[in-house]
Structure formats: C-alpha cells, structure tokens
Amino acid sequence: MYRLIRPILFALDAELMHRLAMSMLAWIMRFSLIRALFARYFRVRCPVLEQQLWGIDFENPVGLAAGFDKDARYFNALHALGFGFIEVGTITAHPQHGNPRPRLFRLPEDRALLNRMGFNNQGSRAVAQRLQNARIEPILGINLGKSKIVELSDAAADYEVSFRRLFAFGRYFVVNISSPNTPGLRDLQQRAPLFDLVTRLQQLNQELARSHSTSPRPLLLKISPDLSEDDLDDVLDVVHRCKIAGIIATNTTVAREPLRSADHAVWGSGGISGLPLQDSARAMIATIYLKTRGRVPIIGVGGIFHAEDALRMIEAGASLVQIWTGFVYEGPAVVRRINRDLIRLCDERGYAHISEAIGKRAQPLQLEA
Numbered sequence: 001m002y003r004l005i006r007p008i009l010f011a012l013d014a015e016l017m018h019r020l021a022m023s024m025l026a027w028i029m030r031f032s033l034i035r036a037l038f039a040r041y042f043r044v045r046c047p048v049l050e051q052q053l054w055g056i057d058f059e060n061p062v063g064l065a066a067g068f069d070k071d072a073r074y075f076n077a078l079h080a081l082g083f084g085f086i087e088v089g090t091i092t093a094h095p096q097h098g099n100p101r102p103r104l105f106r107l108p109e110d111r112a113l114l115n116r117m118g119f120n121n122q123g124s125r126a127v128a129q130r131l132q133n134a135r136i137e138p139i140l141g142i143n144l145g146k147s148k149i150v151e152l153s154d155a156a157a158d159y160e161v162s163f164r165r166l167f168a169f170g171r172y173f174v175v176n177i178s179s180p181n182t183p184g185l186r187d188l189q190q191r192a193p194l195f196d197l198v199t200r201l202q203q204l205n206q207e208l209a210r211s212h213s214t215s216p217r218p219l220l221l222k223i224s225p226d227l228s229e230d231d232l233d234d235v236l237d238v239v240h241r242c243k244i245a246g247i248i249a250t251n252t253t254v255a256r257e258p259l260r261s262a263d264h265a266v267w268g269s270g271g272i273s274g275l276p277l278q279d280s281a282r283a284m285i286a287t288i289y290l291k292t293r294g295r296v297p298i299i300g301v302g303g304i305f306h307a308e309d310a311l312r313m314i315e316a317g318a319s320l321v322q323i324w325t326g327f328v329y330e331g332p333a334v335v336r337r338i339n340r341d342l343i344r345l346c347d348e349r350g351y352a353h354i355s356e357a358i359g360k361r362a363q364p365l366q367l368e369a
Helices: 001-012 013-029 033-040 077-078 126-130 150-164 187-188 191-211 229-242 275-291 307-318 325-331 334-348
Strands: 051-053 056-058 062-064 085-091 102-105 112-117 140-144 172-176 219-223 246-249 271-274 298-301 320-323
Touching: 001 013, 001 320, 013 077, 013 102, 033 077, 033 334, 051 271, 056 271, 062 334, 077 085, 085 126, 085 150, 085 172, 102 320, 126 150, 126 219, 150 172, 150 191, 172 191, 187 191, 187 320, 191 219, 229 275, 246 275, 271 275, 271 325, 275 298, 275 307, 298 307, 307 320, 307 334, 320 325, 320 334, 325 334
Parallel strands: 062 085, 062 320, 085 140, 140 172, 172 219, 219 246, 246 298, 298 320
Antiparallel strands: 051 056, 102 112, 112 271
C-alpha cells in the first residue's frame, strides 16, 4: 500500500511532507488505546531478537535514529510502530531555526536523502518541559548537539547545559560530534577537544546520578563515516580512556560518490544518508569492532532498508541498528518486516539468538581519509 502512495507523497517538499505525516501520526495515536492496538500489530516479540545493553532490555534491535523526532513530540506514536528504541534530537542548549529552506531533499535514484537541516530544534529547556509532562513509553535515547551560536571553545559547557536539563528523561545519551551541518562541529572529533568534552560530561554524569539517586547514564558518541583511520584511532583512544559506553556509527557523509541523482550537485552542501552510506558505515563498524575487540557496543546506522541490511550490520559488529532513510522509503511497516525477517534469517544461518551474529563476518576494512 505504501509503495502505491509513495509517488504522491514524494511529490511534496520533503520537510513539509515530514511535518504533515508526523502531525497525522500524532493525531491518530493521541489515545493510549489506539497506540496499544497499533503496537499489537506492528511490534514483533520474540526471544531471538531481545538484547540487553548497558542494563537496558531492548525488545528488538531496530531503533529510530535521531533527526526524525527532533523536539521529542512523537516518540510514543513512533514506538507503537514497532521500534525497539527511539532516539530524539538532535537537541541543543539554545533554540535554533537551523539552516535556510529548502534543506531536505530526496534522491530516489540513489534511495538516499540529502539534508542540511542544521540542528533545528526548540532547545533543551523546551524539550525538558515537554518530557516532564509526558509518559515516556519507549526506551528513549537523547541526542545532544552544540548550539550554532556557541564558539567551539565553549562547546563542553553548551553540551553540559542540555545534559543537565534532560538527564532525568533519557535512558542513554548520545554526544553528536559529527553532523556536517554545524560549522566546525566535526573538529570535536579530534583527540584533545574530544577528551575535554567527554571528560566533563562524564564528571557531570556522576554528579547528576548522585543527585537523582540513580546510576550514571550510558554516554555514546556519534561519529562521522568520513573519518580517516588515524582520526578514528584518536576517537577510540578517548572512548577507552573516558569509559564511553558505546559508539553510533555513523552519521551522514559529505561524500558525493557514487551518487547517480543528476541534481545533487545543484543542491550544494549537506549530509547524505541511505543506500550510498551503507558500505562505508558497515566498513566503519567492522573496523571499530576489530580495533576494540568487541568491547565497545556499536549501534549501526546507514542504508538499512531490509532485514538482510540489518543483519549484515550486526555481523560486522553492531549490537543494535537504527533506521531513518529506510523508514521514509519503505513506510510505517518497515520495522515489523525487518524484525520478522530477522527471525527467519537467524534461523537460516543457525543463530539461536541475534547476539550470536555480532562480529561473525567482521573483517579489517580500509577506511578512506
């Protein structure tokens, strides 16, 4: 059904269509009984798919990546579509409008998206107020970014503001240092500024845990697929020294090869997601898995449309996966289909549990600078 109406949906501006679709979903799912009925159909429950990471029990390994629900408005509705976890954001300390429109483009020939959104969001104070008044149904991850108006030298303090405001609501937190759409942000992936940033966040993590009488939150880093191998080694050194809980690999790429869509050059800057990212994201995952000897959990992102894509990410070393572009192209039933097919694929490949697939086919792969 979705594939029949997709051409009509794709005729509209991508960002406008996203807003309309989310508003419609929120309207349909505004009652808990309706959400429960949807969840009964879309959620796939099977012990084969269950995972435990960071003391969190995940019903299935397929999550929604950050960027879809920037202001934490739709997470309960999206959870009812079968996601094992929802990551909201990216959220910055200061409200910001993001980059000028148009800033989100579909590349159907490549099964990809090009975005230069620029962390448009209402800011962490507004999001905290919304979450304070909400009943949070899914496992909620919160993705944090740097405010555009803040100098890079003050980035750590900026992240701290958001982390302090949102600490009580997230099951895990992601430090986004890799979006190509905030000037200078990727410089935070360098060893010295990254060490300073995550050291301060981990110290604050301990303080907030004591004040809330709870455990520190798992802190993850979201990294770029465009890192050289030397830069990746620097990141992994900081991950080890600062006891980072995990890595999300990867964010969007600034590479434009091998795009086939004729108009992409006209659209200028921005990050590419979807199928063109699939191979480089999987290569990054395999390299991280091998370099860390499987000791750092990885969430794999990039070009996942089907269960085979997800399982290949897991076999490369990911413990969980996230989708975004695949959701746009495949529609609301995609998570149900991926999870059902993952059960079948695990049976065909002799995996009694999805965790047995992790790292089975990881190979040392060369990363391009």
